[in-house]
Amino acid sequence: MTKPIGYFTSYTLNDGSLLESLQSEYGSTFELMTEREKLFLIFAIAAQLCDEAPGRCRDEIYVVGHQVNSSLPVSDRKGLLEALIPDFSQDLRKEGSKTAKMYIAKQSQQFKA
Numbered sequence: 001m002t003k004p005i006g007y008f009t010s011y012t013l014n015d016g017s018l019l020e021s022l023q024s025e026y027g028s029t030f031e032l033m034t035e036r037e038k039l040f041l042i043f044a045i046a047a048q049l050c051d052e053a054p055g056r057c058r059d060e061i062y063v064v065g066h067q068v069n070s071s072l073p074v075s076d077r078k079g080l081l082e083a084l085i086p087d088f089s090q091d092l093r094k095e096g097s098k099t100a101k102m103y104i105a106k107q108s109q110q111f112k113a
Contacts, residue, residue, distance in 0.1 A: 002029065003029070004023070004028035004029060005019055005022060005023045005028055005029070005030075006019070006023075006028075011023065042081070068080060
């Protein structure tokens with residue numbers, strides 16, 4: 001991740017939020033977390049979002065999950081994470097965060113100058 005947490009979330013500077021605390025403790029791009037810690041955080045967030053999502057998984061998806069984890073090398077499993085995440089990024093672009101909009105506006109101004 002090369003953009004700061006606020007690009008992807010509703011965090012704004014000095015808002016006193018958990019997001020601000022995460023950025024302060026682990027860096028604006030989570031650069032102060034180990035790979036294992038990042039993977040655990042991804043797991044924890046994904047598990048909760050899965051529990052809250054409507055509907056249910058098809059039985060075959062449980063099989064696919066097992067096959068992926070037991071058959072593919074680490075590099076391919078990481079690649080699948082990257083392939084799956086853009087679906088959620090599109091939701092962000094639809095909803096937009098205040099900081100993302102400000103970040104994009106600032107970047108646009110720098111290109112014009």
